[in-house]
Amino acid sequence: MLTDKRILLILTGGIAAYKGLDLIRRLRERGAHVTPVLTRAAEQFVTPLSVAALAGHKVYRDLFDLTDEAEMGHIQLSRSADLVLVAPATADIMAKMVQGRADDLPSTLLLATDTPVMIAPAMNVRMWDHPATRRNLAQLRADGVTVVGPNKGDMACGEFGPGRMSEPLEIVDAVAAHFGPRPLTGKRVLVTSGPTHEPIDPVRYIANRSSGAQGTALGRALVGLGAEVIFVTGPADVAPPDGVQVVPVQTAQQMRDAVVAALPVDAAIFAAAVADWRVASASTQKLKKSKDGLPVLEFAENPDILAHVAQMSEGRPRLVVGFAAETHDVQVHATAKRLRKGCDWIMANDVSPETGIMGGSENAVTLISDEGAETWPRMSKTDVARQLAERVAAALA
Numbered sequence: 001m002l003t004d005k006r007i008l009l010i011l012t013g014g015i016a017a018y019k020g021l022d023l024i025r026r027l028r029e030r031g032a033h034v035t036p037v038l039t040r041a042a043e044q045f046v047t048p049l050s051v052a053a054l055a056g057h058k059v060y061r062d063l064f065d066l067t068d069e070a071e072m073g074h075i076q077l078s079r080s081a082d083l084v085l086v087a088p089a090t091a092d093i094m095a096k097m098v099q100g101r102a103d104d105l106p107s108t109l110l111l112a113t114d115t116p117v118m119i120a121p122a123m124n125v126r127m128w129d130h131p132a133t134r135r136n137l138a139q140l141r142a143d144g145v146t147v148v149g150p151n152k153g154d155m156a157c158g159e160f161g162p163g164r165m166s167e168p169l170e171i172v173d174a175v176a177a178h179f180g181p182r183p184l185t186g187k188r189v190l191v192t193s194g195p196t197h198e199p200i201d202p203v204r205y206i207a208n209r210s211s212g213a214q215g216t217a218l219g220r221a222l223v224g225l226g227a228e229v230i231f232v233t234g235p236a237d238v239a240p241p242d243g244v245q246v247v248p249v250q251t252a253q254q255m256r257d258a259v260v261a262a263l264p265v266d267a268a269i270f271a272a273a274v275a276d277w278r279v280a281s282a283s284t285q286k287l288k289k290s291k292d293g294l295p296v297l298e299f300a301e302n303p304d305i306l307a308h309v310a311q312m313s314e315g316r317p318r319l320v321v322g323f324a325a326e327t328h329d330v331q332v333h334a335t336a337k338r339l340r341k342g343c344d345w346i347m348a349n350d351v352s353p354e355t356g357i358m359g360g361s362e363n364a365v366t367l368i369s370d371e372g373a374e375t376w377p378r379m380s381k382t383d384v385a386r387q388l389a390e391r392v393a394a395a396l397a
């Protein structure tokens with residue numbers, strides 16, 4: 001899908017540079033030609049030799065390498081690619097790009113290029129959140145740079161938060177999206193994602209362990225295929241993807257309202273882990289300990305958003321997809337659920353704790369449709385998302 005695309009890959013100095021090695025492999029697997037460029041700092045994390053070996057190409061490092069200037073000047077190098085990809089992109093290279101500085105080979109290439117530029121930022125969470133980086137990010141976007149990630153998670157520095165470089169496959173998706181084909185162009189797709197929070201009182205709530213990882217991966221894959229994505233999300237750990245219209249909600253009832261307001265859509269995919277029940281009369285004041293005993297919570301049933309949309313007599317999306325998280329007899333329950341809810345497909349998965357799927361990076365799903373059950377091999381949530389997005393595109397074609 002990236003056959004003969006020429007990628008000028010600039011690796012800058014951060015621990016995420018090690019993922020750059022896998023990125024090179026993944027890009028080449030898809031047929032791209034990778035010309036690698038290393039900053040001096042990047043060489044502290046990965047060796048030019050391993051980069052050259054994986055890329056199957058000479059590594060460019062120095063602005064004043066006269067042999068290179070004789071063979072190929074930096075201007076020509078910067079323009080000989082279909083895409084300039086900076087991964088990982090440190091806070092420093094982002095600042096340099098904003099300022100238009102050109103004091104080494106990578107920054108000079110970035111200033112001289114007339115080809116599209118994509119960056120995958122990676123840095124400590126405080127650096128990412130710093131107002132200077134926020135400003136630089138906004139400016140880079142305004143300058144037409146495509147930004148992939150970063151993700152939220154554990155960081156090499158021991159902190160947690162946004163700043164982890166996107167996974168190589170996510171970056172490959174973004175690169176593929178850049179080049180097309182984009183079969184979902186002109187299609188509107190709704191995705192629900194994340195958990196819901198059902199209040200007990202103003203400070204307490206009932207939640208579940210959904211991280212929003214699968215929904216985010218799905219949103220990204222759909223955007224990658226050109227869809228306009230309305231992303232209705234509960235309070236998830238994983239940030240929504242770039243390029244979607246985010247509608248943040250807390251409760252199932254708010255999610256239902258946001259979903260109904262987003263219609264009509266061509267396809268609706270319900271990846272959210274919606275709480276089945278809410279506290280019937282959530283207290284408007286914080287519940288206090290009392291000598292009279294423990295509080296008794298009464299529950300009320302939440303609206304089934306998927307069933308509501310799947311059973312609409314007018315304005316039903318052409319394709320309605322649900323997820324079924326089960327802990328046993330997955331296929332039997334999911335097959336019954338598809339019929340009960342009236343959706344077209346169910347993506348069934350086993351979320352029993354030993355699978356590590358809930359909150360993890362992998363998923364093992366069975367797609368259940370009126371044609372039967374199709375079990376996919378265990379794969380990353382990114383790959384599940386990509387395959388599902390392609391199936392959605394085929395169904396809407």
Ligand code: C5P
Pocket residue numbers: 192252270271272273274275276302303304305306307321322323324325
């Ligand atoms: O019934 P169950 O919760 O297992 O169904 C899972 C599917 O239904 C998921 O696609 C989920 O997003 C959707 N759902 C919903 N509204 C609810 C409960 C589940 O949209 N109240």
